[in-house]
Amino acid sequence: MIFIQWVKTFFSLLFPHVCLGCRAWQDKSLCQTCLLTLSPQLSIRTDLEGIDKTYSLFAYEGLIKHLLHDYKLNKIIDHKTIVSELMLRTFYELLPVDDFFNPDTLFIPVPLHPKRLRQRGFDQVKQIFEPLLNSLNKKCSPVVIRKKNTPFLHTFNKKEREKTLKDAFELALSFDPNGKTIVLLDDILTSGSTVKAVADVLRKRGCARITVLTLCGVAI
Ligand SMILES: [Zn+2]
Numbered sequence: 001m002i003f004i005q006w007v008k009t010f011f012s013l014l015f016p017h018v019c020l021g022c023r024a025w026q027d028k029s030l031c032q033t034c035l036l037t038l039s040p041q042l043s044i045r046t047d048l049e050g051i052d053k054t055y056s057l058f059a060y061e062g063l064i065k066h067l068l069h070d071y072k073l074n075k076i077i078d079h080k081t082i083v084s085e086l087m088l089r090t091f092y093e094l095l096p097v098d099d100f101f102n103p104d105t106l107f108i109p110v111p112l113h114p115k116r117l118r119q120r121g122f123d124q125v126k127q128i129f130e131p132l133l134n135s136l137n138k139k140c141s142p143v144v145i146r147k148k149n150t151p152f153l154h155t156f157n158k159k160e161r162e163k164t165l166k167d168a169f170e171l172a173l174s175f176d177p178n179g180k181t182i183v184l185l186d187d188i189l190t191s192g193s194t195v196k197a198v199a200d201v202l203r204k205r206g207c208a209r210i211t212v213l214t215l216c217g218v219a220i
Contacts, residue, residue, distance in 0.1 A: 020079075021037065022034055042095075059216065087129060107129070109185045126142075153190070169198050189218065
């Protein structure tokens with residue numbers, strides 16, 4: 001019995017994770033084989049008023065849904081590296097980099113409410129996009145503030161979402177978006193109501209062009 005326990009401890013030190021896909025002991029939380037099964041599925045939307053285009057790199061389903069859910073809601077921070085590397089790799093595989101690589105473009109994360117940030121302990125959007133922004137020699141511009149701690153909106157209809165998101169965001173006092181080209185960053189695009197609420201605030205103050213980039217998109 002003691003010997004079995006010892007072997008288990010030894011293995012868990014060598015391979016401290018169980019692969020989320022195949023359940024094999026690994027040194028990462030997703031093995032290379034399972035990682036390669038994650039195929040991107042680019043979706044582009046142009047139906048959100050005030051937003052030129054949205055780009056989502058993966059369909060929000062299967063293993064990546066599991067990965068993102070565990071990372072964000074179960075706070076399994078080990079998934080951070082996998083998720084952010086997927087973002088980086090897939091961005092260069094699928095997207096016209098010139099659309100994003102403009103010296104004046106600002107990259108603005110959709111912010112968490114301070115209360116939710118304290119509860120979670122990290123901002124998943126900033127973490128997911130960090131390697132990508134580093135590679136573009138860009139920084140996150142946290143100039144949008146979330147005033148209302150809105151609940152998860154996936155069970156709400158369009159009217160309820162609009163009502164909940166009314167006056168949910170404001171801009172930092174020192175920030176002038178007039179004439180700026182902006183890429184809004186988020187982890188998942190669902191109905192698009194949240195990014196649209198942020199875009200409305202930016203548009204009202206004269207922002208010139210808004211594109212949205214998310215890791216996952218939900219088919220609507
Ligand atoms: Zn695996």
